[in-house]
Amino acid sequence: MANVYEKLLAVQSELKAPKSQYNSFGKYNYRSAEDIVEAAKPLCKANGILLTLSDSVELVGAKAYIKATASVVDVADPNGKVEVSAYAREPLDKKGMDDSQITGAASSYARKYALNGLFAIDDTKDADSEAPPKPPKAPQKQPPAQLDKVMCPQCGKQIVSQADKNGKMRTPQEVLQMCGGVCVECMKKNNPKT
Numbered sequence: 001m002a003n004v005y006e007k008l009l010a011v012q013s014e015l016k017a018p019k020s021q022y023n024s025f026g027k028y029n030y031r032s033a034e035d036i037v038e039a040a041k042p043l044c045k046a047n048g049i050l051l052t053l054s055d056s057v058e059l060v061g062a063k064a065y066i067k068a069t070a071s072v073v074d075v076a077d078p079n080g081k082v083e084v085s086a087y088a089r090e091p092l093d094k095k096g097m098d099d100s101q102i103t104g105a106a107s108s109y110a111r112k113y114a115l116n117g118l119f120a121i122d123d124t125k126d127a128d129s130e131a132p133p134k135p136p137k138a139p140q141k142q143p144p145a146q147l148d149k150v151m152c153p154q155c156g157k158q159i160v161s162q163a164d165k166n167g168k169m170r171t172p173q174e175v176l177q178m179c180g181g182v183c184v185e186c187m188k189k190n191n192p193k194t
Helices: 004-014 033-047 099-118 172-178 184-190
Strands: 021-023 028-030 049-060 063-074 081-090
Touching: 004 033, 004 049, 004 063, 004 081, 033 049, 033 099, 049 099, 063 099, 081 099
Parallel strands: none
Antiparallel strands: 021 028, 049 063, 063 081
């Protein structure tokens, strides 16, 4: 009888989670945590392991981090368990987002990387490691570099700096605020007439 590690290995070797999402601002494809879970569920079921995700908040000094843990448990042997954790910093404040949206965005980000670790998904060419889009050729004052990633609380996608219709570069926080607290794609889905 296979143990939890052999079962997880079988899932890792079969799992296909393509980058089927597209970020039109940054012009890159990516996969979300939901994409990974959707691809993993049938493989986990077929191999007799249960996938669970959980979050906790950990304070380091004055900064809050969301710790996401992705676990698989062997259905035939509940003592057989493998888990991987990943962290995302929860900023103290984000314009246009309430506390639950800030936590949700950090949770989505951390869960994606916990799942990447659990299922051995190589994300070396993910948006987080790619160079940012080239700025417009016309000389413009660029916004200050953003140290924290801004995530859409509705879909979990990263919001990046973008030029508005007048050519002025907007920070991710400004884009989020201008779109009512979500990314442009979610704003368009929520308000199809805009």
